[in-house]
Amino acid sequence: MSVTVETAARTAPAAVIVGIDGPSGTGKSSTSKAVAAKLGLRYLDTGAQYRAITWWMLNNGIDVRDAAAVADAAGKPSLVSGTDPAAPTITVDGQDAAGPIRTQEVTAAVSAVSAVPEVRARLTELQRGIAADGPRGIVVEGRDIGTTVLPDADVKIFLTASAEARAARRSGELSGKDRADLAATQAALVKRDAADSGRKTSPLAKADDAVEVDTTELTLNQVIECVVTLIEEKRTA
Ligand SMILES: Nc1ncnc2c1ncn2[C@@H]1O[C@H](COP(=O)(O)OP(=O)(O)OP(=O)(O)O)[C@@H](O)[C@H]1O
Numbered sequence: 001m002s003v004t005v006e007t008a009a010r011t012a013p014a015a016v017i018v019g020i021d022g023p024s025g026t027g028k029s030s031t032s033k034a035v036a037a038k039l040g041l042r043y044l045d046t047g048a049q050y051r052a053i054t055w056w057m058l059n060n061g062i063d064v065r066d067a068a069a070v071a072d073a074a075g076k077p078s079l080v081s082g083t084d085p086a087a088p089t090i091t092v093d094g095q096d097a098a099g100p101i102r103t104q105e106v107t108a109a110v111s112a113v114s115a116v117p118e119v120r121a122r123l124t125e126l127q128r129g130i131a132a133d134g135p136r137g138i139v140v141e142g143r144d145i146g147t148t149v150l151p152d153a154d155v156k157i158f159l160t161a162s163a164e165a166r167a168a169r170r171s172g173e174l175s176g177k178d179r180a181d182l183a184a185t186q187a188a189l190v191k192r193d194a195a196d197s198g199r200k201t202s203p204l205a206k207a208d209d210a211v212e213v214d215t216t217e218l219t220l221n222q223v224i225e226c227v228v229t230l231i232e233e234k235r236t237a
């Protein structure tokens with residue numbers, strides 16, 4: 001029995017911590033989930049956490065443009081993220097928030113809430129705890145993972161794509177009365193990126209040691225393969 005255990009311990013791949021950052025619509029979620037599933041890693045969507053706290057603020061009558069009010073309330077909601085890449089979950093005070101956090105109302109408010117330092121401090125601590133929790137590695141996606149949340153991550157990726165390509169991808173997801181025209185979708189993406197890049201506390205930015213992957217001309221499968229290769233190279237180095 002002890003021989004089997006020792007063999008397993010010797011052959012199990014070391015836990016790897018992967019941070020994937022980039023602007024909106026560059027493919028962070030699709031890529032991160034697929035890579036984590038392929039490599040048997042956990043997955044954390046930090047954008048879902050910022051959306052969840054924003055949803056709670058909106059539901060609780062907090063004026064999201066009032067940074068002091070947002071800061072005062074930042075510690076109140078209880079957020080729980082499930083890290084199975086096949087079925088990631090997010091709850092707020094025990095309530096499933098996966099659907100409501102994707103509404104236009106939340107998307108329009110999330111950058112203002114994310115800019116508040118007390119919100120970032122709380123979520124950064126939560127994210128670091130999740131990343132450190134458990135023997136398996138994790139793929140964490142967001143805007144400040146490589147620069148702030150996990151500066152010692154084993155692999156850091158920064159995904160980019162042209163605004164046109166990102167808007168076309170997003171428009172393809174929308175349907176019926178929610179279908180925005182391409183120009184409006186692109187303008188909304190660019191506006192959110194500008195707010196996320198321009199805030200004072202841990203703005204959207206590429207870490208100096210991140211590998212930049214421009215996905216404009218790549219299929220999703222090509223991006224996934226590229227990231228898997230980068231991780232495997234690191235694991236075998
Ligand atoms: N390389 C690609 N080629 C074509 N479509 C893609 C590619 N990567 C992602 N997509 C599609 O683009 C859309 C946005 O992708 P995804 O949600 O993964 O981006 P994101 O960076 O996580 O966005 P956000 O930051 O806004 O959450 C999805 O419909 C996804 O299927």
Ligand SMILES: Nc1ccn([C@H]2C[C@H](O)[C@@H](COP(=O)(O)O)O2)c(=O)n1
Pocket residue numbers: 024046047048050051110111114141142143144145192196
């Ligand atoms: N690490 C992170 C992740 C997300 N945000 C903010 C900025 C985004 O506009 C918003 C929603 O993220 P998405 O669901 O589009 O990935 O959350 C952040 O500030 N830091």
